Amino acid sequence: MKIPRxxxxxxxxxxxxxLGYAVDxxxxxxxxxxxxxxxxxxxxxxxxxxxxTGTLSGIFKRIATHHGLxxxxxLEKLDI
Numbered sequence: 001m002k003i004p005r006x007x008x009x010x011x012x013x014x015x016x017x018x019l020g021y022a023v024d025x026x027x028x029x030x031x032x033x034x035x036x037x038x039x040x041x042x043x044x045x046x047x048x049x050x051x052x053t054g055t056l057s058g059i060f061k062r063i064a065t066h067h068g069l070x071x072x073x074x075l076e077k078l079d080i
Contacts, residue, residue, distance in 0.1 A: 001072045003057050004080050008049035012059070015078040016043075019067060041066045 013023060013031055020037035029047040034040065043059060045051075051059075064074040 001075050003053050003060065003071075004075075005053060006050050007056060007080055009045050009047035009051060011080070012045050012051065012056075015080050016045075016063070018077060019063070038067050 009029075009031060013021070013033055016033060016035075020035040021033040021043070022035070024032045024034040024042065026032070026047070031045045031047055032042060033045060034042050041063070043063060045059065046055060060071050060074055064071050067074070069077070
C-alpha cells in the first residue's frame with residue numbers, strides 16, 4: 001500500500017484518534033499528539049496541506065513501531 005499524498009495535518013490528527021491519540025498542545029504550525037495506548041507515545045504532526053510524503057512516512061513508521069503494526073496494517077486501521 002502506498003503512502004497517501006493528499007493528507008493534511010488535521011486529517012491525520014483526526015484519523016489517529018482510533019489509536020488513542022489526542023491533541024496535547026500546539027505551537028505555531030506543529031501539533032503535538034499523545035497516546036497512552038500500548039504505553040505513552042508522543043508525535044508531532046505539522047499543520048500543513050498536504051504533509052510532505054517523507055514527513056508522513058516518518059510519522060507512520062514511528063507510530064506503527066510503537067503499536068507493533070506494519071505500515072500497511074496502520075494505514076488500513078486509519079483508513080486514510
